[in-house]
Amino acid sequence: MTSNTFTTRNLRKIYGEGPAAVHALRGVTLEIPEGEIVVLLGPSGSGKSTLLNIVGGLDRGTDGEVFFRDRKLSDMSDAELTRYRRDHVGFVFQFYNLMPSLTARENVELVTEIARNPMDPDTALALVGLADRADHFPAQLSGGEQQRVAIARAVAKQPDVLFCDEPTGALDSKTGRAVLHVLKDVNEKLGATVMIVTHAAAQADMADRVIRFGDGDVTDVTVNKTKLSPDDIAW
Numbered sequence: 001m002t003s004n005t006f007t008t009r010n011l012r013k014i015y016g017e018g019p020a021a022v023h024a025l026r027g028v029t030l031e032i033p034e035g036e037i038v039v040l041l042g043p044s045g046s047g048k049s050t051l052l053n054i055v056g057g058l059d060r061g062t063d064g065e066v067f068f069r070d071r072k073l074s075d076m077s078d079a080e081l082t083r084y085r086r087d088h089v090g091f092v093f094q095f096y097n098l099m100p101s102l103t104a105r106e107n108v109e110l111v112t113e114i115a116r117n118p119m120d121p122d123t124a125l126a127l128v129g130l131a132d133r134a135d136h137f138p139a140q141l142s143g144g145e146q147q148r149v150a151i152a153r154a155v156a157k158q159p160d161v162l163f164c165d166e167p168t169g170a171l172d173s174k175t176g177r178a179v180l181h182v183l184k185d186v187n188e189k190l191g192a193t194v195m196i197v198t199h200a201a202a203q204a205d206m207a208d209r210v211i212r213f214g215d216g217d218v219t220d221v222t223v224n225k226t227k228l229s230p231d232d233i234a235w
């Protein structure tokens with residue numbers, strides 16, 4: 001038994017083939033312990049989103065092994081990967097991917113209706129401070145509010161893992177900090193492992209573990225002895 005949420009061994013991802021092949025992951029070996037906040041940093045094109053998509057079950061590696069706890073994702077069928085995503089994973093993207101024709105509550109319900117152990121949608125919206133906006137459509141919400149709906153949708157299924165790809169990239173410091181507080185709460189109150197990809201290096205200060213990427217591989221892993229509150233990180 002392992003106490004890791006994720007383990008990868010020599011994980012490779014090659015997009016395309018022949019002279020046009022892109023080596024997005026060049027043999028990544030990594031352990032992500034349970035219950036941590038992990039921040040992934042690295043230059044554009046270094047493979048961060050590719051890694052997130054593979055451990056999140058949205059894509060597959062070309063070679064190597066990927067485990068979620070003791071289950072081998074890299075051996076799963078498409079149907080098993082879909083079930084893995086549905087039962088265990090929440091995703092928050094930079095651009096919120098909300099359905100424009102549905103209210104905030106209905107956007108969250110899209111997930112809670114098929115989840116195994118969901119929260120009440122209104123509880124999830126309250127967690128992100130949007131209890132009074134449940135009946136609003138995305139176009140009636142600010143960017144930060146839309147991002148918080150996207151987080152409510154991701155956390156409403158009570159995922160074991162929450163993946164966030166540039167969750168604050170489009171936000172000002174005040175709304176960005178509010179979003180980071182929600183991620184911290186999800187980690188502390190639900191015990192979810194939270195993985196955040198960001199270009200904002202200062203967000204490393206709120207992590208348990210900081211993973212630096214360069215050119216398709218991990219270049220450095222740091223474990224923080226103390227973490228800062230989202231209120232205290234530089235913006």
Ligand SMILES: Nc1ncnc2c1ncn2[C@@H]1O[C@H](COP(=O)(O)OP(=O)(O)OP(=O)(O)O)[C@@H](O)[C@H]1O
Pocket residue numbers: 015016022023024042043044045046047048049050051
């Ligand atoms: N679907 C794809 N087909 C071909 N190449 C791809 C594809 N997706 C990503 N790549 C390439 O793989 C490499 C890694 O991309 P990835 O999106 O993982 O980088 P990233 O670290 O997330 O960058 P950013 O910080 O800009 O989001 C890049 O060179 C990119 O061009």
Ligand SMILES: [Mg+2]
Pocket residue numbers: 048049050165
């Ligand atoms: Mg990316």
